[in-house]
Amino acid sequence: MPELPEVENVGRALKGNLQGQELTGLQVNFAGVLGQSPRATRKALVGKTLTNVHRHGKYLVLAFGEEPDAAYLMVHLRMTGQFFILEEYVPDKHVHLVFEFPDAPPVYYRDVRKFGRLELVADAHASEELAHVGPDMMTVRFADWHQRIAHRTAPIKSLLLNQGIAAGLGNIYVDESLFLAGVHPLARPCDLDEEVLRDVLKRGKAVMRLAIDHGGTTFLNFTNFYGKPGNFKRKLRVYGRGGEPCRDCGASLEKIVIGGRSSVFCGECQGGI
Numbered sequence: 001m002p003e004l005p006e007v008e009n010v011g012r013a014l015k016g017n018l019q020g021q022e023l024t025g026l027q028v029n030f031a032g033v034l035g036q037s038p039r040a041t042r043k044a045l046v047g048k049t050l051t052n053v054h055r056h057g058k059y060l061v062l063a064f065g066e067e068p069d070a071a072y073l074m075v076h077l078r079m080t081g082q083f084f085i086l087e088e089y090v091p092d093k094h095v096h097l098v099f100e101f102p103d104a105p106p107v108y109y110r111d112v113r114k115f116g117r118l119e120l121v122a123d124a125h126a127s128e129e130l131a132h133v134g135p136d137m138m139t140v141r142f143a144d145w146h147q148r149i150a151h152r153t154a155p156i157k158s159l160l161l162n163q164g165i166a167a168g169l170g171n172i173y174v175d176e177s178l179f180l181a182g183v184h185p186l187a188r189p190c191d192l193d194e195e196v197l198r199d200v201l202k203r204g205k206a207v208m209r210l211a212i213d214h215g216g217t218t219f220l221n222f223t224n225f226y227g228k229p230g231n232f233k234r235k236l237r238v239y240g241r242g243g244e245p246c247r248d249c250g251a252s253l254e255k256i257v258i259g260g261r262s263s264v265f266c267g268e269c270q271g272g273i
Helices: 004-018 038-045 142-149 156-161 171-181 194-213
Strands: 025-028 050-056 059-064 071-076 081-084 095-100 107-111 117-121 254-258 261-265
Touching: 004 050, 004 059, 004 081, 004 194, 025 038, 038 071, 038 117, 071 081, 142 194, 156 171, 156 194, 156 261, 171 194, 171 261
Parallel strands: none
Antiparallel strands: 025 095, 050 059, 059 071, 071 117, 081 107, 095 107, 254 261
16 A cells, blocks of 8 residues: 555656646546546546645645636545556556646556545645544654654554554554664553654654655555656565564564554564563
8 A cells, every 4th residue: 555655756756747737638437536527527627737736644635727716636545546657558457547738648547456536625735535634744743743642552553553643654664663763563652751752753754754765665556657666665674574584683573463454573673562
């Protein structure tokens, strides 16, 4: 599932390649990925210029046109959603939308599982639709985040995945953040010192910045705007490496399930609970 770094890369590419261009056409092959009808979506977007791309957590909001006639398309890639440009690409059955711009190749939206959604929303920050989502993990201040998490008794792994506390971290980067902070995934925030929690947030932001710089992480489906996989996988310290030796101490990495999600950690480097 694309997490914050992958979505950030998609957003930057959309903005960098298409900002200032008019959407001249929208081909809809499968309307189930749209929040509104194809007709309503085309009416709102076609003929308007892409003016901005805003990311909040794992969501993107694409702004078209200027007020008072602006339109906003909120995108959630979910498990297998992809945006990309490829020269001479022959779309397969999983390409559900094709966005047409005058000075760029077609922009394809492809989604094998069809769980992604593209929905017209009322404003650039999708205030109503994202009311259930907490502050963005990359910009949240420690005082705000600490107030949201410090008193909680659930495992810190589960709480870092809770998008209502802060938005953007997923399974990959939670495991990596906790390893770098030396915190066991079953530890409870209420038992951790403030400085330990400060380090968890700091490490989480640092891991995501590094992942953004490396184009994100690809295990199965994620590709960037040009159809290439992210290369952060080679930087992973623990995620997906259960049973392999820890790169810091050599101990065998452990794998457990917490709240239905797999968790890989080093029992030596991340201590007890």
